[in-house]
Amino acid sequence: xxxxxxxxxxxxxxxxxxxxxxxxxxxxxxxxxxxxxxxxxxxxxxxxxxxxxxxxxxxxxxxxxxxxxxxxxxxxxxxxxxxxxxxxxxxxxxxxxxxxxxxxxxxxxxxxxx
Amino acid sequence: xxxxxxxxxxxxxxxxxxxxxxxxxxxxxxxxxxxxxxxxxxxxxxxxxxxxxxxxxxxxxxxxxxxxxxxxxxxxxxxxxxxxxxxxxxxxxxxxxxxxxxxxxxxxxxxxx
Numbered sequence: 001x002x003x004x005x006x007x008x009x010x011x012x013x014x015x016x017x018x019x020x021x022x023x024x025x026x027x028x029x030x031x032x033x034x035x036x037x038x039x040x041x042x043x044x045x046x047x048x049x050x051x052x053x054x055x056x057x058x059x060x061x062x063x064x065x066x067x068x069x070x071x072x073x074x075x076x077x078x079x080x081x082x083x084x085x086x087x088x089x090x091x092x093x094x095x096x097x098x099x100x101x102x103x104x105x106x107x108x109x110x111x112x113x114x
Numbered sequence: 115x116x117x118x119x120x121x122x123x124x125x126x127x128x129x130x131x132x133x134x135x136x137x138x139x140x141x142x143x144x145x146x147x148x149x150x151x152x153x154x155x156x157x158x159x160x161x162x163x164x165x166x167x168x169x170x171x172x173x174x175x176x177x178x179x180x181x182x183x184x185x186x187x188x189x190x191x192x193x194x195x196x197x198x199x200x201x202x203x204x205x206x207x208x209x210x211x212x213x214x215x216x217x218x219x220x221x222x223x224x225x226x227x
Contacts, residue, residue, distance in 0.1 A: 036218075042220075043205075043218050043221065044157075044205065044207075044218040046215055046216075089156060089157070091157075095213065099147070099162040099164060099169070099170075100145070100209070100212045100214075100216070101147060101159045101162055101173075102207075103159065104149075104157040107154075107155070107156050
């Protein structure tokens with residue numbers, strides 16, 4: 001079956017530091033890959049996505065590249081802000097009887113200190 | 115426009131009681147998903163509706179869990195004879211079509227005492 005593994009947190013960084021959150025996946029088909037973010041007290045929001053190999057998803061200064069050869073979709077940001085403090089979830093979707101169900105990693109909490 | 119809404123936002127119930135959780139998807143969205151998020155863990159898929167039909171119920175954790183959807187709109191997730199391990203945040207998501215982006219509701223936090 002499909003699975004997603006992401007680095008455990010919490011990740012604590014100072015403002016303007018470089019961020020990498022690792023994510024690797026296992027899938028039987030040709031999944032789409034996503035990063036979702038959950039800000040404190042808010043619902044889950046789509047941050048970025050990539051639908052095929054070598055695609056780069058980007059949003060709000062965050063980037064992730066779909067690497068089929070390494071089955072990875074690592075999240076990066078060059079300069080984090082305090083407002084980026086949140087929990088980040090890597091996920092994949094693969095069409096099957098359960099529609100386009102998402103398989104999530106365990107989440108990584110990011111804390112950015114001023 | 116209005117997003118996905120869920121009610122109640124919080125529910126505390128005694129072990130053994132039945133609970134019903136409600137999801138109102140975005141109007142016109144044909145696909146609806148239920149997920150569960152246990153404390154400190156990722157989201158776990160429960161069930162998917164295309165229209166009012168659920169082609170795959172294998173994600174439901176036990177036969178105490180059931181879900182229905184009516185009018186290609188509102189969905190309810192029912193948990194019978196709740197157990198402490200059912201404590202979690204239950205999230206609903208909808209999408210215009212199954213292959214489109216899923217939009218998540220704020221969740222219902224269920225606590226079984």
